Amino acid sequence: MPRTAFPSDFVWGTATASYQIEGAVRADGRGDSIWDAFCRVPGAIADASSGEDACRHYELWERDLDLMRDLGHSSYRFSLAWPRLQPEGSGAFNPKGFDFYSRLIDGMLKRGIRPNCTLYHWDLPLELERAGGWLNRDTAFRYQDYARAAAKAFGDRVEFWATFNEANIFTMLGYEIGVHAPGRKEGAKAYRQVIHHVLLAHGLGLKALRAQGLRPDAKIGIVLSPSSVWPQDARPETLAAAEHRWQMDSDWWMLPMLKGRYPEFPWRRLGDAVPEIEPGDLQRIQGDLDYVGLNYYSPARVVADPLDPEGWKVVPRSPLAPRTDMPNWEVFGPGLRNLLRRYHRRYGVPIYVTENGMSIAADAPGADGAVHDARRIDFLKRHLFELGRAIEEGVDVRGYFHWSLMDNFEWGLGYTQRFGLVHVDFATQKRTPKDSALWYRDMIRAGGFDHDLAPESWPFEKMDTGWV
Numbered sequence: 001m002p003r004t005a006f007p008s009d010f011v012w013g014t015a016t017a018s019y020q021i022e023g024a025v026r027a028d029g030r031g032d033s034i035w036d037a038f039c040r041v042p043g044a045i046a047d048a049s050s051g052e053d054a055c056r057h058y059e060l061w062e063r064d065l066d067l068m069r070d071l072g073h074s075s076y077r078f079s080l081a082w083p084r085l086q087p088e089g090s091g092a093f094n095p096k097g098f099d100f101y102s103r104l105i106d107g108m109l110k111r112g113i114r115p116n117c118t119l120y121h122w123d124l125p126l127e128l129e130r131a132g133g134w135l136n137r138d139t140a141f142r143y144q145d146y147a148r149a150a151a152k153a154f155g156d157r158v159e160f161w162a163t164f165n166e167a168n169i170f171t172m173l174g175y176e177i178g179v180h181a182p183g184r185k186e187g188a189k190a191y192r193q194v195i196h197h198v199l200l201a202h203g204l205g206l207k208a209l210r211a212q213g214l215r216p217d218a219k220i221g222i223v224l225s226p227s228s229v230w231p232q233d234a235r236p237e238t239l240a241a242a243e244h245r246w247q248m249d250s251d252w253w254m255l256p257m258l259k260g261r262y263p264e265f266p267w268r269r270l271g272d273a274v275p276e277i278e279p280g281d282l283q284r285i286q287g288d289l290d291y292v293g294l295n296y297y298s299p300a301r302v303v304a305d306p307l308d309p310e311g312w313k314v315v316p317r318s319p320l321a322p323r324t325d326m327p328n329w330e331v332f333g334p335g336l337r338n339l340l341r342r343y344h345r346r347y348g349v350p351i352y353v354t355e356n357g358m359s360i361a362a363d364a365p366g367a368d369g370a371v372h373d374a375r376r377i378d379f380l381k382r383h384l385f386e387l388g389r390a391i392e393e394g395v396d397v398r399g400y401f402h403w404s405l406m407d408n409f410e411w412g413l414g415y416t417q418r419f420g421l422v423h424v425d426f427a428t429q430k431r432t433p434k435d436s437a438l439w440y441r442d443m444i445r446a447g448g449f450d451h452d453l454a455p456e457s458w459p460f461e462k463m464d465t466g467w468v
Helices: 034-039 057-070 095-110 126-129 138-154 165-178 189-212 236-260 264-273 279-283 332-348 374-392 435-446
Strands: 003-005 011-015 075-079 114-118 160-161 219-224 228-231 291-295 300-302 312-314 353-355 397-403 422-425 430-433 448-450
Touching: 003 126, 003 374, 011 114, 011 353, 034 114, 034 126, 057 095, 075 160, 075 448, 095 114, 095 138, 095 332, 095 430, 095 448, 138 189, 165 189, 165 219, 165 236, 189 236, 189 264, 189 279, 219 430, 228 236, 228 332, 236 264, 236 279, 236 300, 236 312, 236 332, 291 332, 300 332, 332 353, 374 397, 374 435, 374 448, 435 448
Parallel strands: 011 075, 011 397, 075 114, 114 160, 160 219, 219 291, 228 300, 291 353, 353 397
Antiparallel strands: 003 448, 300 312, 422 430
């Protein structure tokens, strides 16, 4: 039987986010975030819930770290809650917030778990939003102050740092489409201005981290959730549409950070909607990335569409293609390999898969007390198989973090979706490792897994299209 094996120094872990698991939103001096406010808007959350309690990780963190240790995770990707550390986003910092994360980080190290810290996973202090949020240029400089304080407090112990999680997602969903906090629909130009300010904050934050003096082996990057653009066919117009989609999505973020410039085609296409850039901004944004974190869930199959203002449209592979319980999220492992290969070839930066997972909404213990999530195990096998193929092909991928450690508050969908390897009974806060958690544990211990999978080939894979 074929076997997929991974390097002995490969980093394995899981990921969470502060607002999705911590709860304790009024404890120990924490300020309000934009998500606290958004959850109070009628109809904003599918089940009218919030992260007020979530997984009560703020209280139960030692139990959760014990779970990670027992499940063999070598690293834990968590996020700091800015309003817990600095309640108003500027001015006074909150010692009790720093004490909590210091205990959490020390607890990881005690258990042999390598801390992977995200500075911003979407929970902007509400006072900064009232001053304009990410549409206000000053927010980037408040973020710089916050990053500097976090580095000073935790830099001697944290190995991995990410300036932002899914920077391309929270800007779009929060400021263009309005379905996530802060729930604004600002139009194309304002949306691109928000992106520019987040990129500016990234550059300022990265330089603040480096200037503070981190532990010698510290690595600093950013986490994106880019489309794994997959041309539906090999017609020249389809490949051109895919390239344009890629430039509007991935190049728009990566080129300013790596090259100090925005991509030419999207800049021309946006016309009057391009952001205002002040002198020196691109120099502030540009900086050396130790890695880029890529979150992958589902592909974007693209065909040319001359009737669409963007020049393309995304189409499904087939109505019969397998899907997760998230609407329209197709299960397609080769999309992960495609994304990893393209980022490696296009940007040349070391890569970590910082999120990958699937929701099974009905996950629950059976009569035997176990959670039998065979679909998630199959998802893991298919995606880790493609990850292994990418590594064999020379792609510089150094770690994998499954989303998520445990079921949690899933943003606008509340508690209606379950992504965890560990089941959470939100009434009792009981944690139950699912079958997938045990499979993942055993795979980590063995350094790989046996399978009967065969490579899924794109029909035009052997053509020199550059897309696989």
